[in-house]
Amino acid sequence: MLRLCRGRRQLCSGFGVLVSARLPFGAEMPKKAGATNKGKSQSKESERPLPSLGPVAVDPKGCVTIAIHAKPGSKQNAVTDLTAEAVNVAIAAPPSEGEANAELCRYLSKVLELRKSDVVLDKGGKSREKVVKILASTTPEEILEKLQKQAENK
Numbered sequence: 001m002l003r004l005c006r007g008r009r010q011l012c013s014g015f016g017v018l019v020s021a022r023l024p025f026g027a028e029m030p031k032k033a034g035a036t037n038k039g040k041s042q043s044k045e046s047e048r049p050l051p052s053l054g055p056v057a058v059d060p061k062g063c064v065t066i067a068i069h070a071k072p073g074s075k076q077n078a079v080t081d082l083t084a085e086a087v088n089v090a091i092a093a094p095p096s097e098g099e100a101n102a103e104l105c106r107y108l109s110k111v112l113e114l115r116k117s118d119v120v121l122d123k124g125g126k127s128r129e130k131v132v133k134i135l136a137s138t139t140p141e142e143i144l145e146k147l148q149k150q151a152e153n154k
Helices: 099-111 140-153
Strands: 002-005 008-012 018-021 056-058 064-072 078-082 087-091 119-123 129-134
Touching: 056 140, 064 099, 064 140, 078 140, 087 099, 099 119, 099 129, 099 140
Parallel strands: 064 087
Antiparallel strands: 002 008, 008 018, 056 064, 064 129, 078 087, 119 129
C-alpha cells in the first residue's frame, strides 16, 4: 500500500512497518520507454522571433499588437505621432474608471476600419503605456499604413 505523508511516499508492509522512498535532491523521475515530447516543437526554425514594424508587431499566437502611448483628457481623439517605440494617441475621455481605455478601443476600431470587438486592450489598463491586440485577420503592414495616414491628417 502506498501513502503520501509530509511530501514523502511511504510504503506500508503487511506488518505495519513504514518504509520511506524519496528521490535524491536534483534527481528526476525516469522517462517511460517510447515517451515523446508531445506538443513541443522539434525544430528550432519555428522559434525565430516574428518581424516587428516599430510599434506594430505580431505576437506568438499570430495576433497583431500595437504599442500605444495614451494621452487621456485631450480635446479630441487623434493619432498624434508614430515613433519606433509606440503610437501616440490623444484620447478625449478622462482617465477614470476605464473610460479612456474604452474610448481608445472605439477610436482605433474606427481608424483601422474594424469592428469594435476586434480591438481589445491587452496590457496597460492603468498605465499610459498600453498594448492593444487586433483580433481580426489583418497584416501589420496594413495597420501601420492606416495609422501613418491618420497621423498625417491630424
